[in-house]
Structure formats: structure tokens, C-alpha cells
Amino acid sequence: MRTRVLRCRPFTRILAFLLLVLAFSVYCYYYSAAAYHKSSNNLPSSEDDDFKPPPPFFKEKLRQEKVIQEQCPVLKESIADIDTVSVFPSFEFQPSWLRTKEFWDRSFEERYEKTRNDSRRPRLKVIVVPHSHNDPGWLKTFEQYFEWKTKNIINNIVQKLNQYPNMTFIWTEISFLNAWWETSHPVKQKALKKLIKEGRLEITTGGWVMPDEACTHIYALIDQFIEGHHWIKTNLGITPKIGWSIDPFGHGPTVPYLLDKSGLEGAIIQRIHYAWKQWLAERQIEEFYWLPGWASKKPSLIVHNQPFDIYSIKSTCGPHPSVCLSFDFRKIPGEYSEYTAKHEEITDKNLHSKSKTLIEEYERIGSLTPHNVVLVPLGDDFRYEYDVEFDAQYINYMKMFNYINSHKELFNADVQFGTPLDYFNAMKQRHKGIPSLKGDFFVYSDIFSEGKPAYWSGYFTTRPYLKILARQFEHQLRTSEIIFTLVSNIIKQSHDRRLGGSEKRLEKYYEQLINARRNLGLFQHHDAITGTSKANVMYDYGTKLFTSLYHCIRLQELALTTIMLPDETLHAQSILQSEVEWETYGAPVKKLQVSLIDRKKVVLFNPLAERRTEVITVRSNTPHIRIYDTMSNTYVQYQISPNIDIREDGKRVISNNNFDVVFVATLPALTAVTYKLEEHMNVSHHCVVFCNNCNNQDSDKQSIFVTKKMMPGDIQLENSALKLLVNRNTGFLKQVYRKEARKKNVMEIQFGAYQSAQRHSGAYLFMPDYDSPEKNVLNSYSNWNSLQDDNIIIVSGPVSTEITTLYMPFLVHTLRIYNVDDPALLHGILVENIVDFENPPKNRETELYMRIQTDIQNGEPPEFYTDQNGFQYQKRVKVDKLGIEANYFPITTMAWIQDEDTRLTLITNHAQGAASFDPGRLEVMLDRRTLYDDFRGIGEGVVDNKQTIFQNWLLLEPTTFIRSKRDTSESFQPVHERHFRPDQKTTDYQLPSQTADFLSRSLNYPVNIYFIDTSEMVRDVQVKNYQTLVQNFPAGIHLVTMRTITDDILEQFPSSSCYMVIQRAAHSCSVGSQLEKSTSFTTKTRFNGLHIRNLTSVSLTGLKTYKSLSGLEDIEIEPVEVKTFKIRF
Structure with a gap:
């Protein structure tokens, strides 16, 4: 049979050849773009003549593909020659x-x-x-x-x-x-x-x-x-x-x-x-x-x-x-x-x-x-x-x-x-x-x-009042840095001569901002934040923190006044005021009252680069209020809660002059929003109070709150996601029922204390007295037999429900759940403990803990996870050969235990010690008092305890992974015999859930609350909302800081440049629900009213310059990593 040959006309062959060349060119471009993406960590600087970025089309294509791949990246544990968790238990701790x-x-x-x-x-x-x-x-x-x-x-x-x-x-x-x-x-x-x-x-x-x-x-x-x-x-x-x-x-x-x-x-x-x-x-x-x-x-x-x-x-x-x-x-x-x-x-x-x-x-x-x-x-x-x-x-x-x-x-x-x-x-x-x-x-x-052996685990907790104050100061300094950087540069770029006075007033505060940075830095010293200096030195640190915190709040007030009040003649007046008043170091913080007369506008500033929903509480002198959001032009969900004064004679008096207005605010990233208070008569927003020994009045007026007696039996708190069961005999949490999972979990909160071993437990060291049983510290403060229900108060409203248990004056314990349309707030349990050790010698040699006992099977010996400096996470395994003091570990933001079905995360707003000694148990140390020195240098005990407010989130979440079997081998291959293999198996790197990560930022970076005070004015003040970003930062990006750089010539004056430090948060894909998916920076990610003249990638502290970027959309950052960028506005 004769073969048929396909013959093409010359024009067709030329067209086919051109199409082939075009396809090859597309392949080459795509390959070069991919190579660029893979080697982005090793790019030459922009000054290199050979450096050519990939075409914009392919950069955008790669960026879109990266978004898909990184919506929930699974990180693997690093592979190392030495794994401290595996090696440490094999040691001989009592060598000859x-x-x-x-x-x-x-x-x-x-x-x-x-x-x-x-x-x-x-x-x-x-x-x-x-x-x-x-x-x-x-x-x-x-x-x-x-x-x-x-x-x-x-x-x-x-x-x-x-x-x-x-x-x-x-x-x-x-x-x-x-x-x-x-x-x-x-x-x-x-x-x-x-x-x-x-x-x-x-x-x-x-x-x-x-x-x-x-x-x-x-x-x-x-x-x-x-x-x-x-x-x-x-x-x-x-x-x-x-x-x-x-x-x-x-x-x-x-x-x-x-x-x-x-x-x-x-x-x-x-x-x-x-x-x-x-x-x-x-x-x-x-x-x-x-x-x-x-x-x-x-x-x-x-x-x-x-x-x-x-x-x-x-x-x-x-x-x-x-x-x-x-x-x-x-x-x-x-x-x-x-x-x-x-x-x-x-x-x-x-x-x-x-x-x-x-x-x-x-x-x-x-x-x-x-x-x-x-x-x-x-x-x-x-x-x-x-x-x-x-x-x-x-x-x-x-x-x-x-x-x-x-x-x-x-x-x-x-x-x-x-x-x-x-x-x-x-x-x-x-x-x-x-x-x-x-x-x-x-x-x-x-x-x-x-x-x-002497174990240095006491200082993880020592002097918690100062550890908490330092974290609060970090938050206020960070907020001040961000607001100052943005507002000062908006003023400079506006070229508005009328704002010249405002610019000079801000510059005057810059010197105080430098001092605040240095006072915070000073407190990071290894004998300061640890609480391991003499009492008078710790007091000196505290006053330095307090003074700088005060200046930071004043700076915020001035900067936000400048940007939110169109009338520049008001900028020099103290019209915008923080809702809290810090009078002196060590004194309780006072909350100012809103008023329908002269403080009827509330300004909320969200210092995070992400949209958030929060429950806000402000103090009011009237219950007849409703709240209007001027950004969304809607009335918000709210409730009126009572202020209950607990007096020395044991009476609980419901105030008729002070009320808490609790409302739900949804705030865009880095935005200041004004909320208006309007008079409104509606008793449906008033809370119901369950209290057996509460006086309904502190004046001749009848209380607006309905007060009821408590029913017999255990107490139940409920929202649309959780049902909490509280032990009637103790007032502490007993069980949690998760409605979505249809699962009950044992979750018993307990308080107790270790008896300090005299002269072996002090500011540095922790050593319990093993010859003494654990102390039931609440025994001497409870009168449950005679007044069982008098020490419990329940407040229930449309926004939140809470139960407060009193062991006066030692402990006031509150559990709170929210009834809001936000997944994180809905699933979290807020725990607040007010602890007062009273004056010594009361509660001497006491190491107070809060313990949570669950039915989670976290191994035997138990393992749990702790954060490290709020940055990365570390598995901990109890070493049975060692005592309690050796199995206490530091946490700064969170710790969790987990099994194949459930994870319990405890989130904290300060550094403290944590441990898991038995399966299902997670405990944190709250406070310590030791009368004796531990012979590590300071020559005195720790007796300067102050009344301290502790706040934690508890979060129960479902897990979908199977916990890997622990390697129990105690052998260790010498380094020269170890070889990395491409097929070497690794385990997933354990990370917090997205919900836990959000609640941690919410706790450590709360919304800043201010009032517009018009008490000395004859007219209302016009206030405009201030939104920093045209489009929010990607959901996975945390703005660590935006820190103005000091002028090169005038040392006490700010320049027009700043360091923007960001971290890309990483989350577990196997725990809880995913709130938002990660995206990348885009061309729409930019600052509102601010032009970036130059953007450069630099080393973490800014001393080394890497490469220039055309805009924020060029920023790329791997999960968990921290990067710094220098911005010149």
C-alpha cells in the first residue's frame, strides 16, 4: 500500500514554526520565573547589574499559585543531629x-x-x-x-x-x-x-x-x-x-x-x-x-x-x-x-x-x-x-x-x-x-x-505583677510606635501649614518615645523581667515602666486627636482621653465613665493589621444607653451589666451609679472608629443577676437589674457553641460540652499551692517541700458550709454570661463566655483571677497554681507544648526521674495538651511557668511568696507581692491528626556517624490553631479605648474615623511594629523613615476550624493617605540592606519567619 505523506504549504509551516518558538519562549520565561521564586532567599541585591526580576505576568501567576499552596501550609519539624527532647531523658541526673x-x-x-x-x-x-x-x-x-x-x-x-x-x-x-x-x-x-x-x-x-x-x-x-x-x-x-x-x-x-x-x-x-x-x-x-x-x-x-x-x-x-x-x-x-x-x-x-x-x-x-x-x-x-x-x-x-x-x-x-x-x-x-x-x-x-541539683524554674513566675505590667507596656509602646509613624508622616506629606503646630507637638513626644523604648529594653535584662533583683530595684524598674507607659498613652491621645479632629484649633486640647487612668505605680487602674452629657463618643483603635471582632466594656453613669457604630452606620449588640461592690462586711451591693456597657465592635485593621452613645430606654438589654446575698441598692433608687436566687445543683453557663458545668460546691469549672462536636469533656479547674522548701526555693529557684502535702490555700478563705451560695454571683446578658466565685480577699475567680457572632470569641472561655497574697507573713512559702484536669490522654509520661517567646513552639515531655521543679517550663503566650481527638490550649498575657505532671493535666503557676533567700545572690526572699489580675483564655478544639509514637530510644549516634538521607521521615511541626493564635493576639494587643471629652466646650466636636489601610494586610501577616527611625543628624527628632517588622503566623491545619485563608500582598495593599517613596528589604535590626522592592506587593515571607523592611515615606 502506498504511504500517504502529509504535505503543508510554506505559509502553514512558517506559522507552525512561529507557534513552536512562542511556546518555547513561554516555557523559558515560566522556568526562569520559577527559578527566581525558588531562590528568592538568595537573590542578589538590586545593585547587581545581572539581576533581572521576572516579568510581572509570571510573578503574578506564581503569586496566585503560592496562595493556593499556602492557605494552610503543613510545616515539618527540623531534622537535627541533636534533639534535646530525645536526648535529655537519657541522662544520669545523680552521677557519682x-x-x-x-x-x-x-x-x-x-x-x-x-x-x-x-x-x-x-x-x-x-x-x-x-x-x-x-x-x-x-x-x-x-x-x-x-x-x-x-x-x-x-x-x-x-x-x-x-x-x-x-x-x-x-x-x-x-x-x-x-x-x-x-x-x-x-x-x-x-x-x-x-x-x-x-x-x-x-x-x-x-x-x-x-x-x-x-x-x-x-x-x-x-x-x-x-x-x-x-x-x-x-x-x-x-x-x-x-x-x-x-x-x-x-x-x-x-x-x-x-x-x-x-x-x-x-x-x-x-x-x-x-x-x-x-x-x-x-x-x-x-x-x-x-x-x-x-x-x-x-x-x-x-x-x-x-x-x-x-x-x-x-x-x-x-x-x-x-x-x-x-x-x-x-x-x-x-x-x-x-x-x-x-x-x-x-x-x-x-x-x-x-x-x-x-x-x-x-x-x-x-x-x-x-x-x-x-x-x-x-x-x-x-x-x-x-x-x-x-x-x-x-x-x-x-x-x-x-x-x-x-x-x-x-x-x-x-x-x-x-x-x-x-x-x-x-x-x-x-x-x-x-x-x-x-x-x-x-x-x-x-x-x-x-x-x-538546683532547678531555676521559679523565676518563670516570680513577681507576676511586673511581668503583666511589662506586657501591657509592650502593647502601649507598640501602639504608640504605629500611630506615631503613620500620623507624623501623614502630616509631613499633607504640606498643610495649619498642622505645623501638631507636628511640633508630636516631635516633642518623640524623645519620650525613645525613652520608652529604652525602659522596655532595660526591663528585658535577665535580672529584671525575671523578677530576680532586690525588691527596691524591682520597684525602680516598675516606676520606669509606669512612667513610660503614661507617656505612651499621652502620645496616642495627641496623635489620634490630630488625625481624627478636622478642627486643628482643638489639637492642643486634651479632648481625646484614654478610658483608663494610671495614677501611680502599684495602684489599681481606674476606669473613667462615659456620659450622655460630655463623654458620649468612644473611639476604638485596633492596633492589629487584621480585622477583628471584640467585646468592649466601658463604664457609664447611666444604664439608659445604646451604641451606634459611625463606620458601619449601625447600632451594635450590647448589654448593660451591673457593678457589684464587695464590701468588707461581706455584703454585695449593686451600684445605681456605675454600670458597665458591654458591646460588640467589629474593627478594620489599624483603624480608629468612633462609637456614639445615645439615650435609650430598653430593659431587654439589662443583665439578669443571680445572687443570694446582693443588696439591690446603694441609694434610695430601686435597682434596674432583676435579681434572682440561684437554683439548687451544679450551675450551667451556655452560648450557641458551649455549655459549661460549674461545680456548685467550689464555684469552679467542672465540664465543657461542645455542641458542634456533641462531646463532653472533663475540665476541672482547681487551685492549690506547693509548700516552698525553705532556702531552696526563692526568686530564682523553685523547690517544693516534698515532706509537706500540697496546700489547700482556699480553705482559710472559704465559708462554703455556712454561706454556700453567697460566694457565687452570676451575671447573664445578651452579649456575655459570667460566673464569679469569691474567696475573699485571696481570690476572685471569674469564668466568662460570649454570645457573639465570631467563631473565636464564641468558642473561647475567658478566665480571670484576681489574686491577693495580703501582707506577709500571710501565705508564706506558697507557690500558687491553677490546675486544669481533663480527660485528654496526652501520653504517659505526659507531653505538652509550650510557646517560646511568643514566636515558636516546643514539645515538653515529663521526665519521671526528675521532680516537679525540673518539669516546670516557661511559657509567654500559650501552652496546650492534646490527644487524637481534642486539644486544650491555655492562652496567657504574661510569662509564667507551666507543667503537665499527669495525663490530662495542665497547670500554670500564678504567684509565689518565699520568705527566704535561695542563695543565688540577692540575699532576700520574695515578699513584695501585689494584688494581681490574671487573664487567660481556655480553648477546647477538635483535632484530626494522630499523635506520632514517641521515640523511646535512649541511644545517640555520634555526630560523625550521622548522615542525612533524602527519605528521612519527619513529623509535623506542632502549631497553635488559627483560633488560638487570634485569641492570643487579642489578649496581648487589646483594642485601645478613648473618650471624646467635651466637658469644657460649648459645642459638639466633629470626629472623623481614621482607616490606615486601603486593603488589609494578608490574614496570615502580623505587624510586629512600625518603628520610626531617628534622624541621622538630629538625634532626638524623627525621620520620615521607619522599620516595618512583620511575621507570617503559621497555624495547625489539623486543629479547630480555619477562620480565614492566607493571601498575599497585592497592589491594593497600601497605606491610606501615605505615599511610600522607597521600600527596602533589610536585616532584622536594619543594619544590612538586601534589596529594593517596588511596593508592598513584592513582599514575600515564609511561615513563622520574621522580616524587616525599611520604608521611607
Whole structure:
């Protein structure tokens, strides 16, 4: 059969060829765009001539595809050589060497002797780092320490390093360096900068303080790093390269992450559990890459762990403190201590023997590493305040250094003064196989005091009043930063001369804003937010926080007045006022009243970059009110609740002069909305009160509220999602029924306390007295047998229903649920506890907890999850071999327990300790009072407790995943035997639900409430709503801050630029319901009335510039990550 051949005309062949070329071109463009997307983390800068962004069409296509893929991304746990959760339970916590306080035993000595004779090992290289650890407050206040010690120390650094050209030094606390700079002569400033340029004085970390890592929140951590880094860049012209964190009481992965994102190369840590010290030393692991919990790009920052107990000379020259004491050459007339007892100057007679002893200790440190490079800190707390100490340390050490370096045949070592950067440079040249680690080093435990374990888990909770005040201040500072940045730049871009006065008034507040940043930064110090300073020093911290909080609120009032009141003649008057009045530090906050006469407009500002629905409560002098939303032009859901005064004689009096107006507000992102109060007579909005001992009046008027007696039996609270059962005998939650799931859960709230072990439990340490039973602290405050129902009050209305239980004056406990059309508020249970320890000696040696016992099967031994600095999340597993104090962990925003069906999340608004000792149990420590010192330095107990208001959300949610089986293997493969495999199985990284994440932000960043006060005016004031964004930020993006950058020339004045720090929140796809799906920034994402002149991607603290962006729509950020962008308006 004859084959038929398809013949085409020339025109058809040309057309087909052109179509083929077009298809190939499309493929190439798409491939290049995809490659661009995949390598976005490693893009060249915009200054690179070879850099060409992909075409807009394909960028938009990729963006749309990314939205689909990332609506609920499933993150995997990072894979590391060392997983602290798996390794820690395998330790021997009562080793034979415990009483000697030194892990260095015969096995270490034998390895040392073997390695020193190994000709293949590189020569020992020792970097001795003189340092002075200066606490910005501890036994004395910041100012007292500066005048008494620190000013002299920095002066001596400048003088003696110029005198001794071979000596080096480091400095970490920028708060102190700033205080010195402001009072020092320009000649000294110039000399200090010269030392830095020469590399002999190194600025380490660069934060405002050396922050605690357990109790701090990510906002405050970032803010104090930015403040410190910019001070360094502005005044010294450098960027820090190495972190120095030698005194925080335990370490976590958040600070290394932030340092890595800030561009640092290395970090040094010190205080970790004594068993970790031994374990790492056995395996010659001093350096590691600290991975975040979720699988992501490996950080470039290397973490170095100091191998011995503490940073003093006694513990840094080698494994034997008794030997190291003799190498501390400080000798001050009148001082007598353990090191002065062993003091011996270096002379020609003892030079050889002392050098030999010293180098042997250094060699022992070197044997703990594969690279034989040793870092030896030379200092202690507030050292070198006397110039004679500089002389003594330098002269004696240089004699030995010169002798050792000139006798290589005897010592085979290079010894020198240096800096941490010198150490990392030398180490990296020799050491390439650095392992990775994930997890953290909490709880820290030492043994150097008594030769037995002491767990530093008390400070997670110590002084909760100040921990809560600090978080409230963070919120007010963040709100002030955002409002100031937006309003000041709107005024500048308006070019309206009538607003010139307003601009100057705002600029006047900028100096106070700088002070607020620095006071918040100061409180992140590891002896401040931890509550581990003397009582008078803690009071000083508190007054600083309070003063700056006051200034922040005044700034907000001024800025919002400027932007919301069209009549510029009113801007200088105090018309817009905060609804709360902070009178003095430690005093209860007072709420101002709204009024139909002179305070009939309420302004609500939403400081979050997301739309939110909240329940707002304002105080009123009349119940005849309704609320009108001027943005949506609708009346809102509301109720009138009673104010019940609980008097000393036990009577409960319902006020006829004060009422709570509770209403529902839906607020767009970063928006200030005005709500009008109108007179309205409608008793259907009045709450019903169930109270057996409530007086219906405090005047001649009849109460407007219907008061009923309670029915017998357990008490039930209900909304459309939940049904709560409250134990009638205790007044505490007993059971929760979830209507959607049609499931009952046991959920018993209990209060109790551990009896403190005297002199072993204090500001730092937590140690219960195991010979004493747990304390039923409520027994002495209850009279349930005689007045069973008199201590319970129920208030029920159309917006909320709550039950309050009284154990006066020790505890006032409230449960509240909402009846609103919002999934998060509908499913959450708000818990409020007002705790008053009264004056000592009442409630002495008391460690008060709130315990929630459920039927959730969270394993045996139990496991639970905690947040880390409000940023990432960590699994915790009870170690049965250890006591209660070792199984308490820090939380800053939330903790949860879960099984295959249910998760219970507890959300908090401050740092506290949490634990899960038994299946189904989750408990948090509320407050602590210990009359005795725990012998960790402050020399006093903790008895300055204040009445404190605790707020938590409880959230029960269904789960759809199956909990992975725990790896019970106690074996650990040596690092050199571990190999990553492409098929290595990983588990999902556990994250909070979207509802829990929203409730956490709602609790920590509440709506700011203000009144329009027209009491001194004869006319009504026109107010316009202020909406910041044309289109909201994507649902998954949290605006950490918008922080105005100080002017380069005028130090106390703002520039037109700011740092916008954002985090992309990540949520579990297997827990609860998804409220909103993530989207990307688009071309519609822009600020209302503000033009962005320049947008640049920068390092976390802004010191390094990466690339320019054409607009907000070019922002890309991976889940959990934090990024900073510099905006010039």
C-alpha cells in the first residue's frame, strides 16, 4: 500500500514554526520565573547589574499559585543531629561526681592525656577574653551601678587598652555604654572608637541589655536589639558580629534566630543544665548550628557553649576551680575572698611552674573540642572597676603568655589576649563538621552551690505583677510606635501649614518615645523581667515602666486627636482621653465613665493589621444607653451589666451609679472608629443577676437589674457553641460540652499551692517541700458550709454570661463566655483571677497554681507544648526521674495538651511557668511568696507581692491528626556517624490553631479605648474615623511594629523613615476550624493617605540592606519567619 505523506504549504509551516518558538519562549520565561521564586532567599541585591526580576505576568501567576499552596501550609519539624527532647531523658541526673561539683573524671583525664600526645592534632590555640559582666540592675539600680562601678570600668578600658597594646576587652550592655557616652569627654569617645576600629575592643551582641530568654516576648526582644544596634551604628559606625549571652538562666532558640537574622556570625552561651555540660563535653561538641523547630534554611550563625559552670575566672581557665582561683590576680586592699586567699604574683621563680599549670588547664579545655581552639573568659561581675586590676591581670598573664609562646618545644601552644571574633575565626578555619541542634536548654540546673541539683524554674513566675505590667507596656509602646509613624508622616506629606503646630507637638513626644523604648529594653535584662533583683530595684524598674507607659498613652491621645479632629484649633486640647487612668505605680487602674452629657463618643483603635471582632466594656453613669457604630452606620449588640461592690462586711451591693456597657465592635485593621452613645430606654438589654446575698441598692433608687436566687445543683453557663458545668460546691469549672462536636469533656479547674522548701526555693529557684502535702490555700478563705451560695454571683446578658466565685480577699475567680457572632470569641472561655497574697507573713512559702484536669490522654509520661517567646513552639515531655521543679517550663503566650481527638490550649498575657505532671493535666503557676533567700545572690526572699489580675483564655478544639509514637530510644549516634538521607521521615511541626493564635493576639494587643471629652466646650466636636489601610494586610501577616527611625543628624527628632517588622503566623491545619485563608500582598495593599517613596528589604535590626522592592506587593515571607523592611515615606 502506498504511504500517504502529509504535505503543508510554506505559509502553514512558517506559522507552525512561529507557534513552536512562542511556546518555547513561554516555557523559558515560566522556568526562569520559577527559578527566581525558588531562590528568592538568595537573590542578589538590586545593585547587581545581572539581576533581572521576572516579568510581572509570571510573578503574578506564581503569586496566585503560592496562595493556593499556602492557605494552610503543613510545616515539618527540623531534622537535627541533636534533639534535646530525645536526648535529655537519657541522662544520669545523680552521677557519682555530683558532690565534687566537677564532671571531670578519670575518663576525661585519660582522653586529655591521649590527645595532648597526638601529633596529628593541631597546636593548641588559646584566646583569653577579658570581660566585665555588668548587670543593668540587680543588687543596686541601673543608675547606682553606673555611678558606683560601670563608669569607672569603661574609663579604665579606654585608659588601659591604650596603655597596653596587646590587651583586648569586650562590652555587651549598650544601655551602660550609652550612659557613659552621654557623660564622657569627646577625647575619650574618640579613643574608644579607635580601640574598636583596631579590633581590640569588641562590642558583642549589641542589644540594649543581655536579655533573659525564658520570660521575654519576641516584640520586646526585637525592639531592644534594634535600639542597641542602631545606637552602635550611629555612634560607633560598626555592626556587631558575635553574641555574648553568658548569664541568662537557660537558653532557647529564639535569641540565636534573631541574632542570625540580624547578620551576626556567632553566639556564646553559658548557663545550661549540668548534665548537658557533661554530655556535650563527652562528645567534644562545643559548637553547633541551632535550628528553629520547623524545617527551614539552616542558619549561618554558629553557637558556642562554654564547657564549665559559670563565667567567673574560677570556672573558665579549666575544669578545676581550685586551680583556676590561683590565676585570678585581682588584689584590692580591704578585699578578702576565695581568690585573694590563693593570690600569688608571677615571678621569675614560679613562672615556669605557673605557666605549666595554666597551659595544662587550657589543654584540658582543648581536649573537649576536635579543633583545639580554646576561648577563656577572664573576668566576673563588675570587674576592672579599679585600674590596678587591669595592671595585675595584664602584667601577670603577659609574663606567662610570653613564656609559653617563646617555648613552643615545651608547650606547643599559642596563647594571646583576643576577642570572641578572634575565637570564631580561628575555630572555623579548623572545624568544618559542626553538628546541628534543635530544642532548648530549659530548665537550667546548677550544682556548684551545694553539690546537688538546683532547678531555676521559679523565676518563670516570680513577681507576676511586673511581668503583666511589662506586657501591657509592650502593647502601649507598640501602639504608640504605629500611630506615631503613620500620623507624623501623614502630616509631613499633607504640606498643610495649619498642622505645623501638631507636628511640633508630636516631635516633642518623640524623645519620650525613645525613652520608652529604652525602659522596655532595660526591663528585658535577665535580672529584671525575671523578677530576680532586690525588691527596691524591682520597684525602680516598675516606676520606669509606669512612667513610660503614661507617656505612651499621652502620645496616642495627641496623635489620634490630630488625625481624627478636622478642627486643628482643638489639637492642643486634651479632648481625646484614654478610658483608663494610671495614677501611680502599684495602684489599681481606674476606669473613667462615659456620659450622655460630655463623654458620649468612644473611639476604638485596633492596633492589629487584621480585622477583628471584640467585646468592649466601658463604664457609664447611666444604664439608659445604646451604641451606634459611625463606620458601619449601625447600632451594635450590647448589654448593660451591673457593678457589684464587695464590701468588707461581706455584703454585695449593686451600684445605681456605675454600670458597665458591654458591646460588640467589629474593627478594620489599624483603624480608629468612633462609637456614639445615645439615650435609650430598653430593659431587654439589662443583665439578669443571680445572687443570694446582693443588696439591690446603694441609694434610695430601686435597682434596674432583676435579681434572682440561684437554683439548687451544679450551675450551667451556655452560648450557641458551649455549655459549661460549674461545680456548685467550689464555684469552679467542672465540664465543657461542645455542641458542634456533641462531646463532653472533663475540665476541672482547681487551685492549690506547693509548700516552698525553705532556702531552696526563692526568686530564682523553685523547690517544693516534698515532706509537706500540697496546700489547700482556699480553705482559710472559704465559708462554703455556712454561706454556700453567697460566694457565687452570676451575671447573664445578651452579649456575655459570667460566673464569679469569691474567696475573699485571696481570690476572685471569674469564668466568662460570649454570645457573639465570631467563631473565636464564641468558642473561647475567658478566665480571670484576681489574686491577693495580703501582707506577709500571710501565705508564706506558697507557690500558687491553677490546675486544669481533663480527660485528654496526652501520653504517659505526659507531653505538652509550650510557646517560646511568643514566636515558636516546643514539645515538653515529663521526665519521671526528675521532680516537679525540673518539669516546670516557661511559657509567654500559650501552652496546650492534646490527644487524637481534642486539644486544650491555655492562652496567657504574661510569662509564667507551666507543667503537665499527669495525663490530662495542665497547670500554670500564678504567684509565689518565699520568705527566704535561695542563695543565688540577692540575699532576700520574695515578699513584695501585689494584688494581681490574671487573664487567660481556655480553648477546647477538635483535632484530626494522630499523635506520632514517641521515640523511646535512649541511644545517640555520634555526630560523625550521622548522615542525612533524602527519605528521612519527619513529623509535623506542632502549631497553635488559627483560633488560638487570634485569641492570643487579642489578649496581648487589646483594642485601645478613648473618650471624646467635651466637658469644657460649648459645642459638639466633629470626629472623623481614621482607616490606615486601603486593603488589609494578608490574614496570615502580623505587624510586629512600625518603628520610626531617628534622624541621622538630629538625634532626638524623627525621620520620615521607619522599620516595618512583620511575621507570617503559621497555624495547625489539623486543629479547630480555619477562620480565614492566607493571601498575599497585592497592589491594593497600601497605606491610606501615605505615599511610600522607597521600600527596602533589610536585616532584622536594619543594619544590612538586601534589596529594593517596588511596593508592598513584592513582599514575600515564609511561615513563622520574621522580616524587616525599611520604608521611607
